[in-house]
Amino acid sequence: MDFKERFTQDIIIEKFSLGEIPIAEAFNKLFKVDEINIGHSYERRVYREEKSLNLKPVDNIERSKEKNREEKEQLKNLLEEMDELIGLEEVKRIIKEYIAFIKVQKLRESYNLKTAPVVMHMIFKGNPGTGKTTMARIIGKIFKEIGYLKGGELIEVERADLVGEYIGHTAQKTKKVLERALGGVLFIDEAYSLARGGEKDFGKECIDTLVKGMEDYKDRLIIILAGYRNEMDYFLKTNPGLASRFAIQIDFPDYSLEELVQIAELMYKEREYILDEKSKHYIYRVLSELRNKELINGNARTVRNLVERSIRQHARRIIKLENISRNDLLYIRKEDLLGEEGKNEEMPCNRDAQCR
Amino acid sequence: MKKCLVTGMPNVGKTCFVINFAEYMGVSELKFHVKQLAGYTSINSYSLPEAKRKLISVKENTTKEVQLIKLELPKGKTIKELHLIDSCGLSDGIHPDKEIRLAMARTLRLIRDTEFILHIIDIKNINKDKKDKDILFPIDRLILDYASLEKRYAILANKMDLSFAEMNFRILKKNLKDIIIIPISALYKEGFKEVKKMVLSYV
Numbered sequence: 001m002d003f004k005e006r007f008t009q010d011i012i013i014e015k016f017s018l019g020e021i022p023i024a025e026a027f028n029k030l031f032k033v034d035e036i037n038i039g040h041s042y043e044r045r046v047y048r049e050e051k052s053l054n055l056k057p058v059d060n061i062e063r064s065k066e067k068n069r070e071e072k073e074q075l076k077n078l079l080e081e082m083d084e085l086i087g088l089e090e091v092k093r094i095i096k097e098y099i100a101f102i103k104v105q106k107l108r109e110s111y112n113l114k115t116a117p118v119v120m121h122m123i124f125k126g127n128p129g130t131g132k133t134t135m136a137r138i139i140g141k142i143f144k145e146i147g148y149l150k151g152g153e154l155i156e157v158e159r160a161d162l163v164g165e166y167i168g169h170t171a172q173k174t175k176k177v178l179e180r181a182l183g184g185v186l187f188i189d190e191a192y193s194l195a196r197g198g199e200k201d202f203g204k205e206c207i208d209t210l211v212k213g214m215e216d217y218k219d220r221l222i223i224i225l226a227g228y229r230n231e232m233d234y235f236l237k238t239n240p241g242l243a244s245r246f247a248i249q250i251d252f253p254d255y256s257l258e259e260l261v262q263i264a265e266l267m268y269k270e271r272e273y274i275l276d277e278k279s280k281h282y283i284y285r286v287l288s289e290l291r292n293k294e295l296i297n298g299n300a301r302t303v304r305n306l307v308e309r310s311i312r313q314h315a316r317r318i319i320k321l322e323n324i325s326r327n328d329l330l331y332i333r334k335e336d337l338l339g340e341e342g343k344n345e346e347m348p349c350n351r352d353a354q355c356r
Numbered sequence: 357m358k359k360c361l362v363t364g365m366p367n368v369g370k371t372c373f374v375i376n377f378a379e380y381m382g383v384s385e386l387k388f389h390v391k392q393l394a395g396y397t398s399i400n401s402y403s404l405p406e407a408k409r410k411l412i413s414v415k416e417n418t419t420k421e422v423q424l425i426k427l428e429l430p431k432g433k434t435i436k437e438l439h440l441i442d443s444c445g446l447s448d449g450i451h452p453d454k455e456i457r458l459a460m461a462r463t464l465r466l467i468r469d470t471e472f473i474l475h476i477i478d479i480k481n482i483n484k485d486k487k488d489k490d491i492l493f494p495i496d497r498l499i500l501d502y503a504s505l506e507k508r509y510a511i512l513a514n515k516m517d518l519s520f521a522e523m524n525f526r527i528l529k530k531n532l533k534d535i536i537i538i539p540i541s542a543l544y545k546e547g548f549k550e551v552k553k554m555v556l557s558y559v
Contacts, residue, residue, distance in 0.1 A: 009468065017461035022449045024494055030464060031502040 075145045082138050086266065087259045088131055091250050095139060098248070102148055119247055120148065121214055123236070124226040126252025129299035132226045133187065135252075140185035143222065150183035150220070157186065159193040162206045170202040174209040182220050191225035192235035207239055214245060255300060260287050263300050267307045268332065273314070278334045286337060310336045358559050359439045361466050364476035365495050366416040366445030369514045373476060373542035374425060374442040375407050380548045381427050389424040393458075419444055420459040422466065429552075429559055436559040441466060446495050467499070472508040472558055474551075475499055476542075479513050479521045482528060491531050500535070508558055510536040512551065517541040 009030050016026040082092060098120065105115045120143065124132040137154045144152025157177055164170040178186065188194075188210075194203035214223055227235065229251070236243040255263065264283055268275055275283065283306075290302065313336040318328055362370045378386055386407045388400045402410065411418065423442040428435050443466055444459035451457050467473065477496055483489045490497055503509040511532070513525055516539045525539055536554065540547035 013461045013464050016464065017454075017458045019450050019452075019454070019457055023446060023460065024448070024498060026464065027498040027502065030468065031506070 071145060075142065078138060078142045078145055082142070085131060085134065086262045087255055088135065088252065091135060091252065094248065094250055095142070099142065099146060102143075102146055106147065117218065118148070119218055121223045121246050122225075122248040122250060123232060123246045124224055124250055124252055125229040125232045127228060127254055127299065129301035130252040130254060131300060132252055133189070136185055136187045136224050136226070139222070148219075149185070149222065153184035155181040155184060155186050156189060158189050159203065162188070162194070163202045167202075170205040171209045174206050175213070178210070178213040178217065178221070182217060185222045185224060187224045187226065190227050192227045192231035195235045195238040207242070211241060211245060257284070257288055257291060260300070260303055264303050264307055267304060271307075271311065272330070273311065273332050274330050275332050279332050279337055282334050282337050357437045357439060358472060359441060359470050360472040360474060360555065360558070361441045361443060361470040362474045362476060363443055363463060363467060363499060364445060365478065365481065365493060366447050367414070368445065368476045368478040368481070369542040370445060370476050371419050371423075371442050372412045373512065373514065373540070374423070374440055375404070375411065376542055376545050377440070377548060377551065378425050378427060379404055380545055381429070381552070383425070383427065386425060389426070390421045391424070416447070417445060417456050417459075420455060422462055429556055431556060431559060438555065438559050441470065446499070448493070448495050467503065470507070473503045474510055474512055475503065476512045476514050477528075479515050479524045479528070480518060482524050484524060484527050491527065500532075504535055510538060510554055513537055513539045514542050516546060517544055
């Protein structure tokens with residue numbers, strides 16, 4: 001018996017002698033009779049279970065039921081939030097699968113059945129703006145709701161936050177980040193950059209620390225590595241242990257044109273603007289043109305920029321009017337997007353300049 | 357040197373068993389080593405009749421101290437020492453008397469620390485009529501659950517001299533199949549032969 005256990009037992013005995021707890025409670029706490037009994041004699045266990053059921057106060061059960069209901073509602077809301085995201089059907093399917101898996105494991109645990117360890121570290125592969133960060137944020141909340149994570153916060157880091165400047169600095173820095181993220185989701189964007197520097201790069205040290213952290217905090221943390229598909233594949237090849245440690249690898253496919261338009265509509269709807277018929281067709285054209293020029297590969301972020309710029313344009317147009325009606329404030333016209341086109345045509349030039 | 361704790365509910369005959377068992381083992385003068393709260397151990401010596409008169413009573417919780425008797429048991433050609441510890445009885449709930457609560461806390465400590473536990477059960481403390489209830493009293497059940505798995509453990513079913521004892525003993529035996537139960541009568545020194553045999557096997 002170790003010292004600590006003895007000490008706590010002494011406290012319980014002290015409490016008992018002060019008359020704070022009855023002897024049965026002292027006994028149970030001291031010798032953990034309930035725990036010993038599990039799996040011992042079937043009859044005795046049944047007796048215990050019956051007794052413990054009888055002892056439960058009624059309002060306690062009701063309270064826990066209420067709590068359960070609340071939790072379920074929360075989870076439902078979060079799942080709805082996830083379903084509202086456009087596209088990403090495959091991703092949603094996988095997440096729902098794992099939610100069911102964790103729930104079942106918890107239930108099995110409550111019946112003292114064997115459980116498989118649940119490791120939820122993930123890799124998100126996909127182009128920028130395909131919903132990786134958004135998904136990670138929702139995943140954090142969902143897994144908090146089903147009791148896998150404590151906090152459910154998303155901590156977003158990149159190479160600069162993890163890799164230090166001198167030897168030995170990196171491990172410390174990475175460890176600090178890991179500790180900060182405990183109980184939540186650690187989202188490492190552009191994770192492939194950790195392996196890009198070559199042999200002597202400190203990125204390697206960072207990966208080693210991460211791998212260790214993943215093992216140590218298996219059930220207290222979800223680490224999500226995100227990046228472009230090809231680069232991530234290369235990154236996983238550089239460290240043979242990595243691929244096997246991330247059981248869940250999710251591809252975020254590019255958005256199709258229809259989905260992009262849906263996203264744009266949703267964004268306008270969230271901001272309480274309405275596209276009229278003409279502008280709807282026009283936005284279709286703008287987006288398809290952008291796609292054809294391979295400026296966006298299914299990128300929701302560009303769509304957001306487009307939407308926000310058009311809203312600014314709309315404001316500039318509206319302010320010149322003498323009488324501003326409600327409809328004027330509500331409807332986005334083709335002209336607002338038209339201004340866009342001019343700007344969008346500038347973009348390739350910018351890009352070329354950068355390339356040169 | 358091995359230690360053996362005698363425990364059970366109040367008024368089941370723990371002290372009576374200890375004194376009479378010591379007498380059965382051939383002790384002529386009882387030397388009770390009593391651990392005082394201040395930390396030192398005092399020795400109270402009694403002659404046998406004196407001890408019975410002073411220490412055994414029909415009231416509950418007569419024994420409040422931890423009393424220890426050193427017994428010498430012949431085993432083969434050597435003599436082994438056994439410390440028989442008599443302790444305060446454990447009663448259900450929260451006892452109103454602070455002194456007795458302290459004594460019970462000491463018993464709890466002893467239950468934790470002793471390797472060999474003799475659990476005395478009053479044969480009339482058995483629920484035999486109501487089928488939905490456990491046959492043992494809650495305290496007895498707690499001690500049994502813990503000690504039967506963690507320690508060397510035996511039940512001594514005391515007061516077998518009572519008229520209905522036989523029937524109760526049969527019920528007890530039927531319900532606790534995998535546990536050693538020895539019927540005794542502490543007052544009339546019955547069944548001590550089996551107890552001695554079992555204690556010897558431990559020492």
